[in-house]
Amino acid sequence: MALGLLAPKSEWMVKPKHILLIIGGGIAAYKSSELIRLIRKSGMTVRCVLTESGAQFVTPMTLAALSENEVHTTLWSLKDEAEMGHIQLSREADLVVICPATANLLAKMAGGIADDLATTLLLATDTRVMAVPAMNVRMWQHAATQRNIAQLEADGIIVMQPDEGAMACGEFGPGRLPEPEAVMAEISALMGSSSLAVQESGLGRNPLDGQPAFAPDRHRPLRGKHVLITAGPTHEPIDPVRYIANRSSGRQGFAIAAAAADAGAQVTLIAGPVHLATPTGVTRVDVETALEMEKAVHDALPADIAIMVAAVADWRADSQSGQKIKKKGAAPAPLKLTENPDILAGLARHPQRPGLLIGFAAETQKIAEHAQAKLAKKGCDWIVANDVSGDVMGGANNSVQIVTATGSEIWEQLPKPEVARRLIAKISEEIS
């Protein structure tokens, strides 16, 4: 074996993911010690930045001992500026986690204030940021805090929901820091599980051996792009208890939203009535009817990319009864229908038409032929056609054909999250 040709060990080992942990000033700061332990246990490395008020609750010594890294507390350290400036500090990280994120820290971030080390590097970073808020229930519910959270989410910051329960201050409600295990689960989800798998396999053999290390931005090819996605069915009311609907579960659209957020995009997900959790880092707008969905889509513009996955009801009841329609003998009440607007076709004609506009087409026969026709009819750039003759609607898998003006490609049947990842990879390639 030509051992001499092997790359040095440092080149073929996968670098562990690195977390920059900012610890704000609140009683929940003590839980950051446990979070550091969990991050280390998972195989990731961590470096801490402690705010001045955070230092009232935990000491740099504790954090340094647990992280086995120097703890950074001030913007004005000549040694750090020379050896590791605040920009470098945030950019060497794969993820910046603020835990606990106080109301004050969140407000400063939302306002773009940079008056200490933590806020300066948060303004300077190009790395994904996740905030884990913890504060008194009234502070959490205050309009100013909620406004700041909405702003931060719109800016692409991932904000975890605080837990509800008894607080150190004696009050009860939302605002508690989630348990460190829950924060760790979120970090692992954002980082992917490969570093965990390697660490916990105990095999001492890395399944990614030989793979080149990825440049950080290869992971976030959609950074700075706004991706607008519709998903799920629409419900068109007939009377207060009945509606017209279809079998769409929303799973494919939600998976695409998750994959787009994972690729660094700012994602707006307009969701019809579905029972699905909002993917991390996604701004969700819930709607019920096609008309509401159309308005939400227009309100969310401008967007760089729009992916219209929703199974919008083609028709709605011409008029909606305010009262439950009663049975009248044998003959059913006639139901007069009106056509819904075609949201996708409308977006194609809109003055703020997204640069890349993608429609979905649920077909049961002559899939490619119908998709080609739809491409022209709707005025979009790609049609993702899926064969819904099986259990695709509501099912876990999907087999699709991507039809564009220049040709089409068929993908074998895949789990919906995998279809989503491939679609986002294809989009990233298209716009790069």
Ligand code: C5P
């Ligand atoms: O015409 P058809 O329903 O097959 O078109 C499917 C595509 O058009 C999907 O992308 C769907 O989200 C979109 N659509 C729409 N508004 C409608 C009907 C469909 O945006 N009223």
